[in-house]
Amino acid sequence: MKKIIPLLALLCLPAFPLMAQGILGGHVTGNIQLDGQISHADSLIGATDVPENLLSNTRADILYTNGNFSAGMRFEAYLNPMLGFDYRYKGMGIPNYFASYQGEMVSITAGNFYEQFGSGMILRAYEDRYLGVDNSLRGLNVTLRPFSGVTIKALTGVQRYFWNYISENIVRGIDGEVNLNGLIAAMADSRLRASFGAGFVSKYEPDEFIATQENGYKLNLPRNVGAGAVRMDMSYGNWGLQAEYARKGQDPCIMNNYIYRKGEALMLNATYSQKGFSANLQAKRIDNMCFKSSRSESGEMLYINYIPAITKQHTYAFLNMYPYATQTTGEMGLQGDVMYKIKKGTLLGGRYGTDIHFNGAVITGLDTNHIGFMGTDGYTSSWFKTGDLYYTDLSLEVAKKLSSALKLTCTYGYQIFNPAVEGHSGDLHHNHVVVADMTWKVNRKNVLRFEAEWMGSDSKYDADVDDKRCGDWIMGLVEYNFAGAWFISASDQYVYNDGNKANYYNISVGYTHDATRLQLGYGKQREGLLCIGGVCRQVPASNGLTFSLTTTF
Amino acid sequence: MKRFFLTVISLTIGCFAMAQNATLPQNITLKALDGSTVQSSAIQNDGKPIIVNFWATWCKPCNRELNTIKELYEEWQEETGVKIVAISIDDARSASRVKPHVDGNGWEYEVYIDQNQDFKRAMNVVNPPHTFVINGRGEIVWQHASYVEGDEEELIEVVRRVAAESGN
Known part of the structure; x- marks a missing residue:
């Protein structure tokens, strides 16, 4: 036996360079994301205690590529699912794998x-x-x-x-x-x-x-x-x-x-x-x-x-407070978008030019005639007639570089929101939103960003419906990026005037090195809808620590 | 027996070590702004460096990054010969706004739309913006997630190094 092993090893040797090109010569790449959360009860914002103390979602994609061939798999673990994720995700495993030739x-x-x-x-x-x-x-x-x-x-x-x-x-x-x-x-x-x-x-x-x-x-x-x-x-x-x-x-x-x-x-x-x-x-x-x-x-x-929503996907908090969820059962919509750059060296353009961005969208239901319930054709609808107003969103954004170090973006938004879109009854909400966002590049390695937002709304908080978005809002945010790697930010959102008066403060620290990013946050998160592309998920209120680690290799 | 395993292990490690940097995935279908389909193998720059940037119309830091680089792009091209390929990951909601967005901002980049996000997955991008530097041999030599003002300086440093290595 002892003699056979070196012989086998010797026989295997010529195979290695071949394997190196054939199997081992490929590349293994991937990405890993870990998110975690600790949340404590806060009756004012509606956050409850998490019995597990710590919730976490983990995901790792591993991809092997060799020329036109690739194979991959994904590991997922929800121990236990973070707030807002469906509890049926609880557990871990490899739900996704494939082999592919391109x-x-x-x-x-x-x-x-x-x-x-x-x-x-x-x-x-x-x-x-x-x-x-x-x-x-x-x-x-x-x-x-x-x-x-x-x-x-x-x-x-x-x-x-x-x-x-x-x-x-x-x-x-x-x-x-x-x-x-x-x-x-x-x-x-x-x-x-x-x-x-x-x-x-x-x-x-x-x-x-x-x-x-x-x-x-x-x-x-x-x-x-x-x-x-x-x-x-x-x-x-x-x-x-x-x-x-x-x-x-x-x-x-x-x-x-x-x-x-x-x-x-x-x-x-x-x-x-x-x-x-x-x-x-x-x-x-x-x-x-x-x-x-x-x-x-x-x-x-x-x-x-x-079916995508055609309304603009906003990034500012208050413009995004009432996001639009696509009504796949029926809707009509119109959306217009204009971008204009006022040239440098003109009166309005100044030394660096000015960017103007207007967006407007109106979404309505269909005009339908009911003909029956289950088992029938349900309704008829007219092609060109619109039904109830679901959503209106108008926004004007002006961005201007004031100097080589200062950049200011101001936004005004007007929204009309029909609670029926989220399956509730009630009057239309009319909201005015103003945002000022300023970036100050202090020097090569230090950047400060300030954001102030205000939202005036005719919506009134009603304890029975318990929609915590109702009322007027104000917020401020300061973010400091330094050494091209670290950031720290502090923000507070406050609801007042006909609202369920509450402060939602938040402090975040993050570190980025190449394709690895670590972020820690502490504070209160308002309950609400998280919407991406018109698809929405209800996220409950939370109060405590969140952390996130992502890396690509 | 122990020696045998050591030999096998060291050979295996040796083989892995022989592996070079990962390269740009080939034959992934992307859409050009004129509606035609393009394979990812078309992302070329005659042996000079390429910056591949994943972005979306709705992503604020992406827009800040691409607008900042816009002012520097001509200078960068003259100095290093670099080409910027901006891959939009906008889905059906906003994909039709990519061309107006690019023109409206006056970007001169080579832009492709990765609507089904095949390229994003193949490159292991988690969130936009995510920037890669590709050397003249098509190898990924550097990558960076997220953007804050000033990050472009590290990016061009890397591109300069890559350009110098390939003798440009």
């Missing part, structure tokens, strides 16, 4: 994948770790690029549901896109750029017993539900036009109260842009387009498609 003409992924057809109105498997949404599909995803300018995608899979995959409910889809400038040689350098695409998605779900409320009849449920979409993307010089239209078959589900009406959605977008000026106008109409792989699933899980 060639020039062919890409194949087996295992978990994320995919999107067009803008996602009929299919978008995506994830957002901050929302706790992971709609990844597990199955097979193939992309073909047979000719220049032509892309064909085909997929089949089942969707992730917390720690499980609902294996009975299958999602299948096919999508094609043609880019004329890539396909037709004569159009390669044309000023007219044009792409056309079409997709079809079908879900299969076994039958189940669901009875109508009125007379207890069992619903005749479709086991296969299809949805299709066509789209175009054209531009000529400075002008651009995108359009997408989708339809969905009969899909009675809990989100539409089991009606048999077909779904429909239209998105239009027109832009004009040149250096220093741009304008765009978006319109959408969504009617009964909630598309899930399980008909009885309410909430944010198991969505097959994605």
Whole structure:
């Protein structure tokens, strides 16, 4: 035996350089994120004690790449899930893994994948770790690029549901896109750029017993539900036009109260842009387009498609206090956006120029005529008539560099908010928001930032509804970045005048080194909706310590 | 027996050590601003350094970073030959606003949209902004998460070093 081992080792030696190129020659990369939280009761803001004392969410993505081949997996641990995350995430494991080949003409992924057809109105498997949404599909995803300018995608899979995959409910889809400038040689350098695409998605779900409320009849449920979409993307010089239209078959589900009406959605977008000026106008109409792989699933899980909100995604706290959540059952919207840069050396532009950004959006419900409840077509709706006002958002932002060290951004916003969007009754809220944000670059290694915000609202706090956003608000924030690595910030938000008077103070410290970032925070967090892309998650109030560590390697 | 394991272990470590820096992922599909699809292998700069920056229209620090660099870009290009490739991770909500946003801000960067976030995942980006420096051989030699005013000075220092190594 002793003699055989050195012999074996010797025999293995020539294999190592080969393995080094073949298997070991690849790269292992990844990222790790750890978030934790300690929260104590505070009756004023509605925070409760955490029985575990410490809550934490951990996630690690490990990716192995070797040429066109890659394989990866994700470890997740929720011990226990942080406040606002669904408790069904409790536990740990490896919910996501895949192997993939990305060639020039062919890409194949087996295992978990994320995919999107067009803008996602009929299919978008995506994830957002901050929302706790992971709609990844597990199955097979193939992309073909047979000719220049032509892309064909085909997929089949089942969707992730917390720690499980609902294996009975299958999602299948096919999508094609043609880019004329890539396909037709004569159009390669044309000023007219044009792409056309079409997709079809079908879900299969076994039958189940669901009875109508009125007379207890069992619903005749479709086991296969299809949805299709066509789209175009054209531009000529400075002008651009995108359009997408989708339809969905009969899909009675809990989100539409089991009606048999077909779904429909239209998105239009027109832009004009040149250096220093741009304008765009978006319109959408969504009617009964909630598309899930399980008909009885309410909430944010198991969505097959994605209907984006077209309102602006604000970053300032008070402009974001009443975020808009997309109403997949029905809405109409119009959004306009204008950016203009006043040139340097002009009266208003000054030495450095001035940036002006205006955004306006109006979202309404549909104008519908009720025709029945469960088991019927539900309602009819008029294409061009609008229903109740859901949301209005106007904002004007002026940003100006005052000197080589000072930069000031001032924003005014006006919002009208209908509590019905969040499923509550009550009067419309009218809010005025003013923000001043100043950055002072003291020197190469020291930067100070100040932010002041005010919100005046006609909303009044009502103990029965207990919406802690009601009332007028004021806030201040100071942030100090030093040595290109550290930051410390302190802020306080105070609600007064018809509000549930409370202070929400916060202190944060952070350190960044290359792609590693550590952040510690202590303070009070208001309860509210965390919304990303029109998808929202309710986050309860918290009072205490939070920490976060992220690294990419 | 012990020697055998030591040999195997040291050979294995040796093989890993032979591995060079990770390179830019190839064949990931991105959208150009004119609506055409582009493979990530098209991100090239004739052997000169590349800055790959992940950003989004709604991300304040990203916009601060790209606006700050805008003022310096010409100077940087002349000095080091660097090219900036700005990858927008805007999703369906705001992807149609990327082109107007880029033009409105007067950015001269090469911009691609990574709407399905395949490139973001392949590069292990957690949050925007996230900046990578790629050397002339396509290897990722430096990366940095987040942006505060002044970070661009460290970035250009790295680019200068990379440019000097590749003899530009």
